[in-house]
Amino acid sequence: xSSRVLNTPNxxxxxxxxxxxxxxxxxxxxxxWIAAAILFVVAVATDALDGYIARKYNLITVFGRIxxxxxxxxxxxxxxxxxxxxxxxxxxxxLTLAVVVRELYVTxxxxxYEQQGIDFSASxxxxxxxxxxxxxxxxxxxxxxxxxxTLPGFLWLRDVFLVLTVVITLxxxxxxxxxxVKMYRxxxxxxxxxxxxxxxxxxxxxxx
Numbered sequence: 245x246s247s248r249v250l251n252t253p254n255x256x257x258x259x260x261x262x263x264x265x266x267x268x269x270x271x272x273x274x275x276x277w278i279a280a281a282i283l284f285v286v287a288v289a290t291d292a293l294d295g296y297i298a299r300k301y302n303l304i305t306v307f308g309r310i311x312x313x314x315x316x317x318x319x320x321x322x323x324x325x326x327x328x329x330x331x332x333x334x335x336x337x338x339l340t341l342a343v344v345v346r347e348l349y350v351t352x353x354x355x356x357y358e359q360q361g362i363d364f365s366a367s368x369x370x371x372x373x374x375x376x377x378x379x380x381x382x383x384x385x386x387x388x389x390x391x392x393x394t395l396p397g398f399l400w401l402r403d404v405f406l407v408l409t410v411v412i413t414l415x416x417x418x419x420x421x422x423x424x425v426k427m428y429r430x431x432x433x434x435x436x437x438x439x440x441x442x443x444x445x446x447x448x449x450x451x452x
């Protein structure tokens with residue numbers, strides 16, 4: 245693990261964080277929906293880039309392990325929070341609440357279990373959840389533009405992904421809970437087995 249904090253992957257993560265605030269400004273104060281959608285896609289797509297560079301060149305840092313998922317949550321939660329205030333986005337307050345509460349909950353779980361020495365990396369379901377959320381936000385942003393809003397079936401497609409977002413978001417939170425409990429119990433079982441006294445052999449009772 246690299247000790248250098250401001251390496252290339254972490255700089256990319258910081259740039260993504262800055263882009264997220266630009267995105268929020270576009271949503272809140274302008275109607276440049278296509279530009280906002282493109283910026284959002286760039287901000288989330290470069291997540292794969294910083295992770296690839298960190299792994300390929302052994303530039304993984306403790307700071308990066310904290311910063312990268314934090315930026316992901318800022319982008320996703322922030323996008324839903326701002327979109328819920330835009331009429332016609334399709335994002336409702338209860339959907340935003342489900343997303344934000346789940347993200348905070350899983351982040352707390354990850355912090356607790358990693359403090360216990362348990363590797364609580366993102367599961368495949370968690371990664372699919374992120375993909376669905378990114379598609380949903382992109383469709384919501386585009387649906388605010390008159391061209392996309394009038395395309396046959398576009399709003400229906402957006403709403404399908406929003407429903408999937410709620411389902412996958414809540415189920416992945418449940419899945420992480422079950423996974424965490426299982427891993428914690430396995431860790432306790434290993435520790436108990438390691439600390440258990442070794443059984444006395446028959447030779448201990450034999451007189452020579």
